[in-house]
Amino acid sequence: MKNKDIMYTLLLGLLAALSLVSCDKQEIETYHANRSLFFERWKQTSATARERIDTVGYSFSHYVGETELTHEFQIKLIGALLEEDTEYRVSVVDSLTTATGDQYSLPEKLMFHKGMASDVLPVTLKKAPSLKDKQVYLTLRLVANENFGLGYTGYSDVKIRFNDQEVIPLWWTQEVTDAYLGKYSFKKLETIIAANEGFSTFEGLSDTEKRKIALKTKAYILANNIKEENGDPMEIPMY
Template identity: 35%
Template sequence: MRKYIIYICLIIAGMCACNTEEVDVYSSPRYLFFQDSLKGLDSVKFSFSHYPGETSHDASFYIALTGLPAEEDLEYELQVVDSLTTALAEDYEMPQGLLFPAGETLSTLKIRCNGTREALKTQQVHVTFKIAANKNFSPGLSGKQMIRVIFNNIESKPLWWDGDLEKLILGAYSPNKFRHFIIATGRNDLTGISLSEARELTMQFKVYLIENNIMEDDGKTPMVNGIPVY
């Protein structure tokens, strides 16, 4: 009889251990962090001048989960780091109702910035956010808890408009030329593109310039004359 009592006690103890383990797993903490952070800050930089006609633009970031994925969408929160922000409140929209999707360990966060303020045509600003603790998540991985959006509306030459792409395909840069290139092709970034792909887009651009009789800033020289590709 004693042997059976011991046996039953062992079974009960095992069941209790399993239940404790299930509770521990279920209630294990969840942490969020920005996986692309470099030296503690994940940054996106852009100019509204590269998005003609847009008065607002979204900067995207990957946000990752450490811990068990949830069985339902869970809300998380960000807060502005005032000491690391120069943008005015009207220059960006504070994210509300942010949800980390059920069953996932990676999601995308979008920060909407506004480019309507006149000062942005001559001034660059930035806004910095950090993950805030709430009932669902805690900030994780020290050094990967903040993001920054750097933006302006200053007319500027894209970094990719250089080298063979400039010399053999597009020709010299001008803000007006870039603006029409975007209108004609729907592309504002040729980073990493092959010369053959760039040529195809630029031929499309040339057709647009000819059909619409687009001139250089002097109002006399056809813009198409400054495009070397054929």
């Protein structure tokens, strides 16, 4: 074989090898790019309606006796289901966070579990004396790593605001006031919790369950002759 033919053959072999490496690299990049994560931001409020939730809120005053609360943010997977538990990353967005390290905690290692199309990120909120005086924010952000990219634009951040102040719960709407519990007061909230073991919110309850809680509270008020702080009768409009 002539030198020219040998050089030509070697060149073809080199180009073929480079092509294989390129394909392997492309397959790896595509493999990772095809798996990405995003936070679920929509909540089903009825059989036909959904509401986008950008910030969740908690007050320790609504959870009598609790020193820690856990909120689970739902995370969705785009791409093929995992064959093994795989680590993902989340960072605290300092510029959008006023909570201090003693007021919350995250798991040491964040794992998206195999065979799951969605998973949860548990965030633990901690009751601290400073929460009596102010409301704080914690903002978390999904970060791309070697295992996952980022999903839909605008769905990488979540935020929690929390305090220990005597504020009206978000679920105590005008409908709740008119139909079930009457005018809000912190003492009435404490009474509802005392009368209904395990109760913390009307959110997600059926009309029947709400009615049962209201009537049980009304009976508890009558049995214990409970009044508002100013001495007025504590009224529940449900019959």
